[in-house]
Amino acid sequence: MHNKNIWLYLKFPLLALESVLIYQSELSSDKPLAIISSHKNVRRIVCCNDASKQWGVEPELSLTTSLAICPDLVTFTENYSQEKLLLQQLALIAYRFSPEVIIDTAGLWLEISSCEHLFNGYENLLKQLHEQLLQQKINVVNGIGKNPLAAKLTCSDEFQKTVPKKCEIHSNLMATRLDNLPSTPKQQRSFKQLGLNTIQDLLKLPRCALSQRFDQVLMDTLGLLVGEKTFTGDRFKPPQSFYNEVQNPQGLYSKESLLFPMRTLLQQFCQYLAVLQCHSLQLEWTFEPLLGKHQKIILSLSGSNNSWSNFLNLSRLKLERIDLPQSIERISLSSNKFIDMPDLNVDLFNNQFDLNKEEKGLIDNLSARLGLEALSKLIISNEYLPEKASTLEPIHQNLDSKYIISKSYKPIWLLAEPSPAKWYKKQLYWGKPLKILSGPERLCGNWWQSEQKRDYYLVSDSEGSRYWIFRELLSNQWFVHGVFA
Amino acid sequence: MPEKSLLNNLLSRQDTWKGHQYHLSKNSISTGNDHIDKFLLGGWPLSAITEVSARQNGIGELSLLLPVLKHYTNKGKLCVWLDPPYEPYAPCLADAEILLDKILIVRSKNTKEWLWAAEQIIQGNALLFAWTHQINPNYTALRKLQLAATDNLSPTFLFREISSIKVPSPASLRIEIEGVRTNIMSLLIHKFKGKVPGTRIRINLSNKLLERTLLNKLPVNIRPPKQYKGTFSLPATVKPQHLNA
Numbered sequence: 001m002h003n004k005n006i007w008l009y010l011k012f013p014l015l016a017l018e019s020v021l022i023y024q025s026e027l028s029s030d031k032p033l034a035i036i037s038s039h040k041n042v043r044r045i046v047c048c049n050d051a052s053k054q055w056g057v058e059p060e061l062s063l064t065t066s067l068a069i070c071p072d073l074v075t076f077t078e079n080y081s082q083e084k085l086l087l088q089q090l091a092l093i094a095y096r097f098s099p100e101v102i103i104d105t106a107g108l109w110l111e112i113s114s115c116e117h118l119f120n121g122y123e124n125l126l127k128q129l130h131e132q133l134l135q136q137k138i139n140v141v142n143g144i145g146k147n148p149l150a151a152k153l154t155c156s157d158e159f160q161k162t163v164p165k166k167c168e169i170h171s172n173l174m175a176t177r178l179d180n181l182p183s184t185p186k187q188q189r190s191f192k193q194l195g196l197n198t199i200q201d202l203l204k205l206p207r208c209a210l211s212q213r214f215d216q217v218l219m220d221t222l223g224l225l226v227g228e229k230t231f232t233g234d235r236f237k238p239p240q241s242f243y244n245e246v247q248n249p250q251g252l253y254s255k256e257s258l259l260f261p262m263r264t265l266l267q268q269f270c271q272y273l274a275v276l277q278c279h280s281l282q283l284e285w286t287f288e289p290l291l292g293k294h295q296k297i298i299l300s301l302s303g304s305n306n307s308w309s310n311f312l313n314l315s316r317l318k319l320e321r322i323d324l325p326q327s328i329e330r331i332s333l334s335s336n337k338f339i340d341m342p343d344l345n346v347d348l349f350n351n352q353f354d355l356n357k358e359e360k361g362l363i364d365n366l367s368a369r370l371g372l373e374a375l376s377k378l379i380i381s382n383e384y385l386p387e388k389a390s391t392l393e394p395i396h397q398n399l400d401s402k403y404i405i406s407k408s409y410k411p412i413w414l415l416a417e418p419s420p421a422k423w424y425k426k427q428l429y430w431g432k433p434l435k436i437l438s439g440p441e442r443l444c445g446n447w448w449q450s451e452q453k454r455d456y457y458l459v460s461d462s463e464g465s466r467y468w469i470f471r472e473l474l475s476n477q478w479f480v481h482g483v484f485a
Numbered sequence: 486m487p488e489k490s491l492l493n494n495l496l497s498r499q500d501t502w503k504g505h506q507y508h509l510s511k512n513s514i515s516t517g518n519d520h521i522d523k524f525l526l527g528g529w530p531l532s533a534i535t536e537v538s539a540r541q542n543g544i545g546e547l548s549l550l551l552p553v554l555k556h557y558t559n560k561g562k563l564c565v566w567l568d569p570p571y572e573p574y575a576p577c578l579a580d581a582e583i584l585l586d587k588i589l590i591v592r593s594k595n596t597k598e599w600l601w602a603a604e605q606i607i608q609g610n611a612l613l614f615a616w617t618h619q620i621n622p623n624y625t626a627l628r629k630l631q632l633a634a635t636d637n638l639s640p641t642f643l644f645r646e647i648s649s650i651k652v653p654s655p656a657s658l659r660i661e662i663e664g665v666r667t668n669i670m671s672l673l674i675h676k677f678k679g680k681v682p683g684t685r686i687r688i689n690l691s692n693k694l695l696e697r698t699l700l701n702k703l704p705v706n707i708r709p710p711k712q713y714k715g716t717f718s719l720p721a722t723v724k725p726q727h728l729n730a
Contacts, residue, residue, distance in 0.1 A: 359563040362609030366591060369605075370598060376590045380575035390575035392590060410580060412547050413571035437667065464664025465543030482574060485547035 006113040006122075006163060009143040009151035010094065010133075012087075015106045016047040018138055019086040020076045022264055032070050036063050037078040046078050085244055089268050090138065091236045092275050097129050102148065102233035107155075109148045109233065112163075122163040130159050145173060148231045149224045153180050153199070173225070174200035183218055190214070199225070241336035242272045251290065251327035255319050258287070258328060262315060265333040266308040273338075279303040281337040285315060288332075289325035297322065300372055300396060303339045304360030317369040363395060372396070384443045385452055386414055386481060408441055409458060411468040411482030418479035421469055430467065430480050434459040437466070458484070514640060517552025524672065524686045525658070526679055529553060529640045533657035534631050538647045542570075544664030545690055550614070550642060551581045557612045557639060558587040565589045565606045567615040568599060596620040600629075607633040607641055616644045624653060631655040650675055 012018070016035040032052035036043045043063040055070035066073055083106075091108055094101045097119070100111035112125060119125035126142075133140045143155030144163055154172045164172065176199045178191045190213065196202050202210070203226065211219050223229035246261040262285070273280060283299040297318050299311075367375055376392040382404060383389045421430040428434040439457030453473040460466045468482030513527035522528050529535055529550075539546040558564055564587055566573065575585055591606075593599040599620050606613045607630060622630075627643075634641045643656065650661060659675040668690040674680050 356561075358610055362563065362565075362605065362611055363589065365605055365609070366602060370591065370593065370602060374592045374594075376592075378573060378575045378578070378585045378588050378590065380579055380585055386574065386576075390572070392572060395589070406576070406580060410577035411574055412551075412577050413569075414574040416572060435667075460667045463541050463544075464667050464670065465541050466545075466667070467543060483543045483571060484545065485543055 004113055005111055005146060006169075007145050007148045007151040008098075008110045008112050008126075009104075009107055009145070009148065009155055010090075010110065010129075011107040011141050011143070011152075011155050012090070012138060013106075013141060014047055014049065014139045015083055015086065016078055017049060017076075019082040020079065022086065022137070032057065032073045034066065034073055034075050035078050036075050079247065082247065088239075089244070089271065090133070090136075092238060092268075092271050093132050093136070094129070095236060095238060095275050096132075096271075097125060101236040102231075103236055104152070104233075107152070109151065123161065126159075126161050126163070130161065145169060147224060147227050148233065149221065153225070174198060174203070178202060182221055187214060187218060238272065238275050241334065242269055243332065243334045244268055245330055245332035247330050249329065251329055252331075253327055255324065258319070258324075258331065259312070259316065261331050262333075263308065263312055265331065266311045266315070269311070269333060269335065270306060270308045273306050276338065277341050278338040279306050279341055280311075280335050281339055282335060283311065283315070284334045285318075286330075286332045286334075287324055287328045288330040289327055290329045292325050295322060295324055300367060302360035302364050304357050304364070306341075310361070310364075314364055314368040317365065321369070321371070367395070385454075386443070390414060409438070409484075411466075412485045413483040415481055415483070418470070418481045421478040421480050423478050428459060428469070428478060430461075430469070432461040432463075434461055434467070434469065440471070443470075456481070514553060514556065516549065518549075518688065520686065520688065521549070521672065524684075525677070529642075530657045530678075531640055532635050532637055534627070534634050534641045534643055534655070535658040536643045536645050536649075536654060536656040536660065538645050538650050538659070538661050540647055540661070540663040544662060544670050546644070546662045546670075548690075549662075551578075551583065553640065554578075554612070554614075555581055555583050558584040561587065562612055562639065563587055563589060563609075564612040564614065565591055567591050567602055567606065567613065568593055568619055569614070569616055570618055593619075596622070600626050603630055604633050607637050610637055610639070612639045613641045614644070615642070617649070618644075618646060621649075624655065628655045631657070 017033060020035065021029070021033070029049055030051055032049070032055055034048035034052050034057060035046045037046045038044075045057060045059050045061045045063065045066055047059060048057050052066075052070060052073055055073070057066045057070050057073060063075065066075075087103055087106075087108070091101050091103050094108050094110050098110040098112055098115050100114070102109040112122065115125060116122055119128065130140070140159055141155060141157055142159050143151045143153070144160065145151035145154050146169060150169075150173045153176045154169075163169075178196055178198060178201070179188070181199065181202075183191075191197075191202070196205075203222070207219075207222075210222070220229065224231055244265050246265060248261065252258050252261075269280075269283075279301075281301050281303050283301065285297040285299070286294055287297075288294040297315065299314055299318055301314070363375065372394060375395045377395050379391050379393045381389055381391075419430070421428055421434070423429075428436070437458045437460055440455035441457075442453070442455050444453045454470040455473065456468060456470045458466060459469045466484035467480050468484065469478060469480050471478050512531045513525070513529060514531055515522050515528040516525065537546060537549075554564055559582070566588065569590065573588070573590070578585060578588070589611075591602055593602050599615075599617075600622065603613060603615050606615075630641070630643075647661070650659065654676070656676065658677045660677075661673040661675060663671045663673065665671050665687065670688050670690065672686045672688060674684045675682055
C-alpha cells in the first residue's frame with residue numbers, strides 16, 4: 001500500500017508572533033514579546049519569543065502572572081486574519097519548491113519526492129527552502145514522513161536538513177509518543193491505562209480490538225497514518241489576484257514610517273509575481289486612517305521591472321504628491337492586472353532589450369512622480385486637416401499610427417488654436433508684415449459635417465521667422481496655424 | 486605617484502577645458518550638415534549639455550536637430566521633449582523619418598518638477614530636448630544636469646531664452662541662433678571647448694522654401710466660392726446635423 005511519496009511538514013511555532021512582527025520595524029527580537037488571546041475573560045499567553053521564555057513566560061500563562069514575572073513584556077492581541085495572510089505568503093514560497101502544497105492551521109505540507117531531481121537532491125531543496133524562510137525572519141521546524149499526517153507527527157524541534165532513509169522514517173514514526181496523536185483527553189487516558197506509549201504500541205494491537213475501544217475518528221486517523229487512507233486536504237493554488245494588508249493599531253504618522261510596511265508588502269507581492277511568472281501592470285495602495293476617509297494610490301506600470309525596490313521607489317514618488325490622513329492604521333496592497341513575463345531569449349549582442357527596459361523604467365518613474373496626465377505621445381493619422389492629423393494621446397493608449405509620407409513642407413510646431421492674421425491693403429500682418437514664400441496647398445476635410453477648405457501658405461516676416469498660414473475659403477479669413485522652428 | 490593620477494583624473498573629466506584642443510572631437514555626433522560639423526569640431530557634443538538660444542521663433546532652430554532626432558529614434562532610443570512651447574506637428578516629424586513611437590512629450594507644473602524630470606530623463610539614458618521658457622534654472626541646477634549628462638551617452642539640448650546668454654552656465658556648448666534673412670541663419674558660439682567665443686557661421690536653409698507657386702497658375706480656383714443661386718440648394722430649414730442623424 002505504501003507509495004513513493006515523501007511529505008515534508010513545515011511547522012511555524014511562532015507564527016502568531018511573526019505575523020505581527022513582520023510589519024514592525026522598530027521592535028527587535030531581543031525584547032520579551034508575546035501574543036495574548038482572551039478566553040472566558042482571562043487573557044492568556046498564546047505564543048512568546050525566547051527573550052520572554054528566559055523570564056519564565058510560557059504559553060497558557062495568564063497575562064497578569066506574565067507581567068508580574070516580566071514587567072517589560074510587550075504584548076499584542078492575536079490576529080487570526082493576519083496569521084492566515086502570512087500562512088498564504090509562506091505557502092507561496094513553498095509553492096516555488098513543490099507543486100503540491102497543503103495549508104494546515106499553523107504549518108504547511110509539501111510533497112517533495114517529485115522535486116528531488118529539480119533541486120539536485122533533497123539536501124539542496126531543504127537548504128534553499130530553509131534559507132528562503134530565514135530571509136523572511138520566520139522560525140521553522142520540520143518533520144518528514146511517508147504521508148502528511150506521519151510528517152506532522154514526526155515534527156522535531158529543529159529544522160532537519162537531510163531526508164532520513166526509508167527505514168529511519170518508519171522507525172521515527174513508530175517511536176512517536178501517543179501524546180502527539182490527534183485524540184481526545186479520554187482516549188489519551190485510555191492509552192495510559194492500556195500501557196500504550198508510542199504509535200508502535202498502538203499499531204501492534206489488532207485493528208478489530210481497537211475499533212471496539214475507540215471511535216471511528218481515531219480509526220480514520222490510524223488509517224491515514226499507515227497509508228490505508230489517502231489524505232484529502234485542499235491543494236494550494238496561487239490566487240488570481242494579489243491582496244495583502246498591514247494593520248497598525250498604534251497608527252503611522254509620517255510618510256517615512258509607511259515605507260517599512262510597504263516594503264514588506266511589496267516583497268511579498270514580488271514573491272507572488274515570481275510564482276505566477278508574470279509582471280504587474282497596476283498596483284493599488286490603500287491607506288486607511290482610524291477615522292475619516294481612506295486614500296488610494298494607483299500605480300500604472302509598463303510591466304518592465306519586477307523588483308520590489310523599483311515598486312517601492314515608484315510608490316514613494318507617488319506618495320510625495322498626495323496628502324495623507326494624519327494617522328494611518330491599515331495599509332493594503334492589491335493588484336489584478338498582469339502580463340506574462342517577457343521572453344528573455346534575445347540576441348546576445350543586441351542591446352534592444354536593455355534599451356526597452358530602461359525606457360519603460362523611465363516612463364514608470366515619470367508617470368509616478370508627475371502623473372499619467374503629464375505624459376503623452378504623438379499620434380499621426382491620414383486626416384487632411386492638420387489639427388486632426390496630429391494629436392497628443394495618453395501613453396498607455398494603444399493607437400495605430402497610419403500615415404503616408406509626403407514631400408510637402410510642414411511646420412514643426414502647430415498652434416493649439418489657429419491665430420487670426422490680418423489682410424490689410426493687400427498685405428498680410430501677424431504682429432509684423434508677412435511675405436508669402438510658397439503656396440498654396442489646398443487642404444479640404446470634414447465635408448460630412450461642417451466642410452473646411454483651406455489654402456495653406458508658407459510666409460515669413462522681416463526677421464526670417466517662418467509661419468504656416470492658411471486662408472479659410474468659406475469665410476475668406478487668414479489664420480496662422482504653425483511655426484517652422 | 487598620487488599627484489599624477491589626480492591630474493589624470495582631472496583631465497579625464499568631461500568638464501575640464503584643455504587648451505589647444507582644436508582637433509575634431511570623437512565624443513560628438515554629426516549634425517547632418519558638413520559646414521556645422523566642421524564649425525563644431527565634429528558635431529553636437531555627447532555626454533554634455535548644449536544650450537540653444539534663438540533670437541526669434543520660427544527661424545529653423547529645431548530643424549537643425551532633426552537629423553540627430555532621426556538618428557537616435559531609429560536606433561530605438563527614447564527622445565523626451567520636456568515642456569515644448571507648442572504642440573509638435575507629427576506629419577513634419579514623420580516626413581523627416583523620425584520614429585514617433587520613440588517621442589515622449591512631458592509637461593511639468595513647476596521648476597522643481599522640471600528639474601527632477603530633466604535629471605531623471607538624462608539618467609535614464611534618453612535624449613532630452615528641454616525648454617526653459619516657463620522656468621529659470623539657476624547655475625546649481627544646471628550644474629547638476631551637466632554632471633548627470635556626463636553619464637548619458639547622447640547629447641542633451643536645452644532651449645533657453647536669449648536673455649539667459651548673459652548669465653553664466655556650466656553647459657559645454659552655448660550657441661545663439663539668429664535669422665539673418667529668409668532661409669539664412671547665423672550660428673554664434675558663446676562657449677565651446679576649442680572655439681573662441683564670438684565665432685560665427687552662416688547657414689543656408691533648404692531651397693524648398695523658395696519654391697513659390699504663382700497663384701494665377703494654379704490648376705484650381707482659389708477665389709472664395711460665390712453663393713450658388715440655382716434651384717438645387719437644400720431648403721434653408723434643413724441643417725447639416727439633421728442630415729448626419
